[in-house]
Amino acid sequence: MSWTESASASFACRHSSERPADAARVLAQLERARERLAEHFQQPAGELTVVLHDTPHALALSNPLMPALWGVTSATARRYAVGWAGRSELHVLSPLALRARATRVSGSFEMLALAPASVYARRVIAESNRELQSARLPSRLWSELRWAWLLEGASRWFSGETGYSRSVVGAYMRGGRRPSFPPTVRDAPLLGGTLIEMLAEQEGATAVARLAGRLHSGGPQTALRLAFGQRPLMSVENDWRARLRRLADGG
Numbered sequence: 001m002s003w004t005e006s007a008s009a010s011f012a013c014r015h016s017s018e019r020p021a022d023a024a025r026v027l028a029q030l031e032r033a034r035e036r037l038a039e040h041f042q043q044p045a046g047e048l049t050v051v052l053h054d055t056p057h058a059l060a061l062s063n064p065l066m067p068a069l070w071g072v073t074s075a076t077a078r079r080y081a082v083g084w085a086g087r088s089e090l091h092v093l094s095p096l097a098l099r100a101r102a103t104r105v106s107g108s109f110e111m112l113a114l115a116p117a118s119v120y121a122r123r124v125i126a127e128s129n130r131e132l133q134s135a136r137l138p139s140r141l142w143s144e145l146r147w148a149w150l151l152e153g154a155s156r157w158f159s160g161e162t163g164y165s166r167s168v169v170g171a172y173m174r175g176g177r178r179p180s181f182p183p184t185v186r187d188a189p190l191l192g193g194t195l196i197e198m199l200a201e202q203e204g205a206t207a208v209a210r211l212a213g214r215l216h217s218g219g220p221q222t223a224l225r226l227a228f229g230q231r232p233l234m235s236v237e238n239d240w241r242a243r244l245r246r247l248a249d250g251g
Helices: 020-037 056-062 065-072 095-101 108-113 115-128 137-146 148-159 166-173 188-203 205-212 220-227 233-248
Strands: 003-007 011-016 048-053 083-085 089-093
Touching: 003 020, 011 020, 020 048, 020 095, 020 115, 020 148, 048 056, 048 115, 056 065, 056 089, 065 083, 083 115, 089 095, 089 115, 095 108, 108 115, 108 166, 115 148, 137 148, 148 188, 148 205, 148 220, 166 188, 166 233, 188 205, 188 220, 188 233, 205 220, 220 233
Parallel strands: 011 048, 048 089
Antiparallel strands: 003 011, 083 089
16 A cells, blocks of 8 residues: 545644545534634644555554454444554544445444544643653543543544444443443443533533543542532432443434
């Protein structure tokens, strides 16, 4: 495969020379995501380059942590873990590879199609979060695992992925496994967005940005209680589990 590069106003894109139209659509998606995120977060300085990989194997070779991430997520959630964000590059599966990864469940294709925007949102949130930026690598990795539900959920909510996830989450919940609250890294790519979507509905987008922009020193439970207007955490959890039951029932 030969590589070429395309560009938009804010991004560069390295991709297969055989699919310039796919690259153009990804760049347009990223520009729209940039506009939405700019309402809530400071944008990263400098040009970002998105690299589109045509196979999961190629994506794994770009970062040895990708196979590790796949190893700690559930089989269903793993399908939607399709990229990673570095300081100056975003690596994600190409639109061709994303289409091949989609299932027949309603919303699966649409979720995967928004993966570039989700990876970019993850980059913006991480850049805006001084707790992550100031941490040394081992501590940062631990924090990203501990707060995966927030980082994954917020990035997928800001990208629009969660709007298509209801049938996918419902099918996942019908598998019968009771998730942790908040979700662990095993479920974060799918269930993190359900918690963030609930927060957005009850408290607004500003509350989501505030929660995502700071890893609270009191831990996830304290952060969630404050984000939901200091409601008792049990009440928040009960609402969230009721939401998951409705999704499992097809509601």
